[in-house]
Amino acid sequence: MEYTLMTRIKIYLLTALIVICVPISSALAANEVNIYSYRQAFLIRPFLDQFTEETGIAVNVVYAKKGILQRLQQEGENTRADLVLTAGFSRLKALKEAGLLQPVSSGPLKENVPKRYRDPENEWFGLTLRSRIIAYSKARVPAGALRRYEDLADPKWKGKICVRTGSHYYNRALVASMVSAHGEAKTEAWVRGLVANFARKPQGNDRAQAKAVFEGVCDIAIMNTYYFGKMKFNKKQPGQREWAASLGIVFPNQGDRGAHVNVSGAGIVKHAKNRENAVHLLEFLSDEFAQKMYAARNYEYPVKDGVGWSDEVKSWGEFKADDLALVELFKLGPTAQRVIDRADWR
Amino acid sequence: MHLRAWFDGWSIGTVVLAIILVSPVVALVGLAFLPTENIWPHLVSTVLWRYIFNTLVLMAGVGVAILFGGVCTAWVITMCRFPGRRIFEWALLIPMAMPAYVIAYAYTDLLEYAGPVQKMLRGLFGWQSSRDYWFPDIRTIGGAILMMSLVLYPYVYLLSRAGFLSQSVSVLEASRLLGHGPWRTFWKVAMPLARPAIAVGVALALMETLNDFGTTDYFAVQTFTVGIYNTWLGMNSLPGAAQLSTVLLIFVLVLIGIERAGRRQQRFHETAGRHAPLPGYRLTGIRAVAAIVICATPLIFGFVVPAFVLGGYALEHYQTTLDNNFLRLVENSILLSAGAAGLALLIALFLNYGARLSGTVIVRVASRFASIGYAVPGAVLAVGVVMPVAWFDNAVDGFSRAVFGASTGLILSGTVAALLFAYVVRFLAVSHGTIESGLSRITPSMDDAARNLGATGLATLRRVHFPMIRGSALTAVLLVFVETMKELPMTLLLRPFNFDTLATFAYQYASDEQIEEAALAALAIVFTGLGPVLLLSLAIRRSRPAHQNV
Numbered sequence: 001m002e003y004t005l006m007t008r009i010k011i012y013l014l015t016a017l018i019v020i021c022v023p024i025s026s027a028l029a030a031n032e033v034n035i036y037s038y039r040q041a042f043l044i045r046p047f048l049d050q051f052t053e054e055t056g057i058a059v060n061v062v063y064a065k066k067g068i069l070q071r072l073q074q075e076g077e078n079t080r081a082d083l084v085l086t087a088g089f090s091r092l093k094a095l096k097e098a099g100l101l102q103p104v105s106s107g108p109l110k111e112n113v114p115k116r117y118r119d120p121e122n123e124w125f126g127l128t129l130r131s132r133i134i135a136y137s138k139a140r141v142p143a144g145a146l147r148r149y150e151d152l153a154d155p156k157w158k159g160k161i162c163v164r165t166g167s168h169y170y171n172r173a174l175v176a177s178m179v180s181a182h183g184e185a186k187t188e189a190w191v192r193g194l195v196a197n198f199a200r201k202p203q204g205n206d207r208a209q210a211k212a213v214f215e216g217v218c219d220i221a222i223m224n225t226y227y228f229g230k231m232k233f234n235k236k237q238p239g240q241r242e243w244a245a246s247l248g249i250v251f252p253n254q255g256d257r258g259a260h261v262n263v264s265g266a267g268i269v270k271h272a273k274n275r276e277n278a279v280h281l282l283e284f285l286s287d288e289f290a291q292k293m294y295a296a297r298n299y300e301y302p303v304k305d306g307v308g309w310s311d312e313v314k315s316w317g318e319f320k321a322d323d324l325a326l327v328e329l330f331k332l333g334p335t336a337q338r339v340i341d342r343a344d345w346r
Numbered sequence: 347m348h349l350r351a352w353f354d355g356w357s358i359g360t361v362v363l364a365i366i367l368v369s370p371v372v373a374l375v376g377l378a379f380l381p382t383e384n385i386w387p388h389l390v391s392t393v394l395w396r397y398i399f400n401t402l403v404l405m406a407g408v409g410v411a412i413l414f415g416g417v418c419t420a421w422v423i424t425m426c427r428f429p430g431r432r433i434f435e436w437a438l439l440i441p442m443a444m445p446a447y448v449i450a451y452a453y454t455d456l457l458e459y460a461g462p463v464q465k466m467l468r469g470l471f472g473w474q475s476s477r478d479y480w481f482p483d484i485r486t487i488g489g490a491i492l493m494m495s496l497v498l499y500p501y502v503y504l505l506s507r508a509g510f511l512s513q514s515v516s517v518l519e520a521s522r523l524l525g526h527g528p529w530r531t532f533w534k535v536a537m538p539l540a541r542p543a544i545a546v547g548v549a550l551a552l553m554e555t556l557n558d559f560g561t562t563d564y565f566a567v568q569t570f571t572v573g574i575y576n577t578w579l580g581m582n583s584l585p586g587a588a589q590l591s592t593v594l595l596i597f598v599l600v601l602i603g604i605e606r607a608g609r610r611q612q613r614f615h616e617t618a619g620r621h622a623p624l625p626g627y628r629l630t631g632i633r634a635v636a637a638i639v640i641c642a643t644p645l646i647f648g649f650v651v652p653a654f655v656l657g658g659y660a661l662e663h664y665q666t667t668l669d670n671n672f673l674r675l676v677e678n679s680i681l682l683s684a685g686a687a688g689l690a691l692l693i694a695l696f697l698n699y700g701a702r703l704s705g706t707v708i709v710r711v712a713s714r715f716a717s718i719g720y721a722v723p724g725a726v727l728a729v730g731v732v733m734p735v736a737w738f739d740n741a742v743d744g745f746s747r748a749v750f751g752a753s754t755g756l757i758l759s760g761t762v763a764a765l766l767f768a769y770v771v772r773f774l775a776v777s778h779g780t781i782e783s784g785l786s787r788i789t790p791s792m793d794d795a796a797r798n799l800g801a802t803g804l805a806t807l808r809r810v811h812f813p814m815i816r817g818s819a820l821t822a823v824l825l826v827f828v829e830t831m832k833e834l835p836m837t838l839l840l841r842p843f844n845f846d847t848l849a850t851f852a853y854q855y856a857s858d859e860q861i862e863e864a865a866l867a868a869l870a871i872v873f874t875g876l877g878p879v880l881l882l883s884l885a886i887r888r889s890r891p892a893h894q895n896v
Contacts, residue, residue, distance in 0.1 A: 040855075040857070041846075041854060042855070061844060062760070062842070062845075063838065063850075063854060065725075065835075065838060066575070066579065066725045066838075067725055068839070070584065070732055071729075071732050071759075074736035075739070075740075075760075078739060078740060078755050078756045078759075080755075080756060169579075201566060202566055203485045204564070204566070212459075216459075216475035333582075334581065334582070337581055
């Protein structure tokens with residue numbers, strides 16, 4: 001079948017029209033809020049649906065792991081995004097520094113999110129907490145042998161420790177907290193000691209380290225608390241429950257500064273078109289219901305004081321958190337990365 | 347004459363199109379010049395040399411493996427007759443549809459300590475823990491070479507097979523008449539003749555290797571690309587990452603230049619369209635078995651084994667995927683991939699033909715540089731694509747505000763159109779290279795004859811060249827289709843709201859090391875790729891008429 005020239009021109013015009021009009025029509029739809037998310041959609045969908053049900057505000061999501069900041073930057077004041085959700089906290093700092101967020105003065109937010117977990121200018125807010133803990137093999141390491149992060153550099157653990165790559169931001173933040181406590185030189189010595197104790201080249205995520213301990217590749221691992229929960233209560237792969245059962249865990253430095261914690265968080269986009277809805281959603285996320293659900297879903301801790309912990313996270317005990325403010329961790333991040341590279345924590 | 351060539355529509359079109367397509371890479375290179383903290387002293391004194399060493403080892407390993415695997419299988423399939431050949435002919439392409447990071451996950455699950463293989467060995471020999479025996483570690487640079495070779499050899503297989511098939515039988519016969527046996531014929535005649543096609547296949551596969559992040563990150567192999575991401579996200583220096591990307595880009599351009607210079611003296615055109623059946627060595631006994639083993643090995647390890655692992659998970663965990671509107675995911679993936687493949691073919695034809703028609707250097711250079719996006723890691727290129735697209739949107743918006751007083755908002759950003767643009771920028775090299783190697787085999791005297799008979803440039807392309815390169819065109823379509831099905835970092839970043847493809851859906855679980863949930867979607871990518879693979883292989887067979895009934 002051959003199209004005539006006119007028919008073809010019509011088809012082109014129609015296509016062009018669709019391409020142009022679809023985004024415009026979606027921009028006109030009023031009652032919605034648009035999220036650029038560094039967090040996987042399957043983690044956040046359930047309570048976003050709850051939000052829509054309560055308020056009638058539709059929630060649209062794009063999830064991407066890299067480049068959201070650059071996309072916001074380039075889209076400038078025409079961006080359709082209203083809210084950014086992050087999985088860790090390093091992006092929060094980068095977003096703020098790039099001038100892509102706006103301050104929010106909201107009573108509920110100030111009340112719900114403790115000061116050390118939010119930006120001093122109220123441009124970003126922590127939403128869930130996790131601690132970086134030490135896990136060890138119950139069979140091969142005596143209980144109480146490890147009490148502090150500092151102990152990990154002890155030569156007696158030579159060839160016993162598994163951990164993910166040094167430049168991952170969870171490790172970078174941990175190193176930053178060490179720099180804050182001990183200074184750069186002492187921290188570098190500590191990282192060198194830690195690296196000398198590695199059982200293998202760093203690889204995999206935190207869960208892979210726990211598995212390696214279970215398998216006997218190493219005796220000690222460093223991991224975020226939620227990975228422990230994901231294994232301990234794994235319904236789909238019961239094998240992972242065995243890994244968790246073989247592990248003892250330590251919240252380090254309980255006798256001094258407390259265990260290192262980091263957060264996931266969110267901020268409102270500077271050029272948000274649905275600002276009111278976005279603030280509404282952010283308040284919803286910081287409040288009791290979502291706090292409970294957001295934290296429980298990924299085995300994290302709520303940031304809001306007084307929100308009950310899920311039974312799951314309670315099962316491995318309470319702890320004292322290092323009260324170093326997140327902004328301090330941000331400031332020390334680049335120093336920490338250099339320490340990591342120099343000490344060759346690959 | 348020169349002036350006329352300058353102003354003809356085709357040349358201008360070629361240059362304009364090339365500028366649009368190269369704009370994301372130019373934007374990235376521009377980023378590299380933004381003022382930033384100097385990252386080099388720190389990198390040079392710490393990690394840079396390791397990045398470079400690992401990258402070279404990885405490229406050398408994958409290069410040798412795919413050259414050997416791809417050319418061997420292509421030669422055996424083209425030249426020999428043995429049981430099962432007809433099936434292997436297309437089946438050898440299947441592993442191409444496997445995302446490398448997915449088979450990396452599958453093999454890790456299979457071969458790690460708690461996996462079935464080691465469990466069985468422990469049971470068999472009574473070992474108690476990992477301290478009692480040695481087992482090769484898959485999460486090493488060797489493992490990464492193996493994983494990537496298993497999914498990338500089909501590039502070399504596909505293109506070298508097309509190269510072998512298009513060879514005139516008279517050349518091969520002449521070689522045999524001159525007393526060469528099959529081996530010498532292979533080395534002295536067939537290989538040099540197929541070299542442009544093989545080079546394209548190897549170059550495409552190596553660029554894929556160079557830019558891989560999923561596998562190398564999972565296996566903790568610190569390559570240059572991993573270094574780019576660490577600089578961008580770890581040291582929070584996008585300009586630094588852009589500088590590293592520029593270095594990578596120059597490296598790739600130099601490599602391609604060396605390869606082209608190496609065969610500048612060798613230009614072959616087919617002079618006759620006579621295709622007598624290729625000789626076909628009939629293999630029996632131990633030789634037939636050897637041929638079957640050669641062809642079965644990459645297929646088993648590149649497809650059967652990982653598909654078995656994934657299939658097991660998919661059977662247990664299909665529910666999550668089905669709950670998420672699985673058919674919609676399939677539909678999105680297929681439509682996007684088909685659109686990207688069609689667009690990339692049209693543009694590759696246009697550019698290549700523009701270069702063929704025009705003698706000017708500018709047009710030739712423009713045509714070649716248009717496909718440079720393949721040499722930049724995906725997530726970095728995604729940022730590069732964001733820039734010109736957003737610039738266009740904001741420029742139109744600014745114009746509209748000034749003239750009409752109304753905002754148009756974002757027109758292309760966050761739409762399927764931006765995604766398609768990104769795919770073409772990234773994968774044009776694939777279709778461009780394939781079409782170029784197809785066109786290069788056609789003697790220019792054909793063009794002269796057609797033009798002398800009064801045909802326009804477009805008519806010559808449509809009626810003379812296109813029928814002759816149909817095989818190459820189909821190859822180009824298939825390759826871009828499959829690549830787009832697997833593509834991840836750009837799809838993640840540039841897609842519209844609430845929009846998922848099979849790849850993005852699989853990834854959100856796989857990135858959480860929940861490969862079980864990702865299994866069905868990953869398998870669907872492979873099986874959706876199967877359809878085009880079958881079509882293509884039929885078409886390639888038909889593209890050589892006399893070869894049909896062998």
